[in-house]
Amino acid sequence: xxxxxxxxxxxxxxxxxxxxxxxxxxxxxxxxxxxxxxxxxxxxxxxxxxxxxxxxxxxxxxxx
Amino acid sequence: xxxxxxxxxxxxxxxxxxxxxxxxxxxxxxxxxxxxxxxxxxxxxxxxxxxxxxxxxxxxxxxxxxxxxxxxxxxxxxxxxxxxxxxxxxxxxxxxxxxxxxxxxxxxxxxxxxxxxxxxxxxxxxxxxxxxxxxxx
Numbered sequence: 001x002x003x004x005x006x007x008x009x010x011x012x013x014x015x016x017x018x019x020x021x022x023x024x025x026x027x028x029x030x031x032x033x034x035x036x037x038x039x040x041x042x043x044x045x046x047x048x049x050x051x052x053x054x055x056x057x058x059x060x061x062x063x064x
Numbered sequence: 065x066x067x068x069x070x071x072x073x074x075x076x077x078x079x080x081x082x083x084x085x086x087x088x089x090x091x092x093x094x095x096x097x098x099x100x101x102x103x104x105x106x107x108x109x110x111x112x113x114x115x116x117x118x119x120x121x122x123x124x125x126x127x128x129x130x131x132x133x134x135x136x137x138x139x140x141x142x143x144x145x146x147x148x149x150x151x152x153x154x155x156x157x158x159x160x161x162x163x164x165x166x167x168x169x170x171x172x173x174x175x176x177x178x179x180x181x182x183x184x185x186x187x188x189x190x191x192x193x194x195x196x197x198x199x200x201x
Contacts, residue, residue: 041159041160041163041199046163046164046200048154049161050164050201053150053161053164053165053168054168057169060146061100062100062101063142063143063146064172
C-alpha cells in the first residue's frame with residue numbers, strides 16, 4: 001500500500017512532462033508569415049488602386 | 065562640287081524619312097506590348113519560361129540561363145521602382161500596389177502564356193478567365 005504512491009507520482013510527473021514537452025516543440029514555420037502579409041491586403045485597397053495601376057501598366061509597357 | 069553635298073544629304077534624309085514611315089506603319093500593325101518588350105523577355109514569355117506572378121513580378125517557370133535571368137531580374141527591379149513611386153503617390157504600400165498590378169497583369173496574359181494561380185502553382189493561360197485571388201477586381 002505504501003509503495004503505490006511514489007509509483008503514481010512518477011507516472012503523473014512523466015505524463016505532465018510529456019504533455020508540456022509536446023507543447024513547447026510546436027513551432028510555426030517561417031513561410032506562412034510571408035503569405036500573411038499578402039492576406040492582410042484588403043480588397044477595398046485593391047479596388048481603389050486598380051484604375052491607377054491599369055494606367056501605370058499602359059504607360060510603362062516596356063517593363064510589363 | 066560645293067553644291068553637291070546638300071543635294072546628297074537631302075536625298076539621304078528623304079530615304080531615311082521613308083524608312084521611318086514604313087517602320088512606323090509596321091509597328092502600328094503590331095500589338096502594343098510586342099513592339100516595346102525586350103526580345104529575350106518576349107520570346108521567354110511566349111515559350112512559357114517566365115510568367116506573371118501573383119505578387120506583380122515576373123517569375124521563372126523553368127530554370128533560366130544567365131542571360132534570361134539578368135533580363136528578367138532587371139525588369140523586376142524596374143517594376144519595383146515604378147510600384148514604389150506610384151504607391152507613394154496613392155498612399156499605398158509597394159506590396160499593395162504590386163499585388164493590384166499582379167491581378168491586372170494576370171488578366172492581361174495571352175493564351176499559352178504562364179501565370180501563377182493563388183495556390184502558387186504555374187498555370188497556362190487558356191481562352192477562359194485566369195485563376196485569380198478572390199480580392200482581384
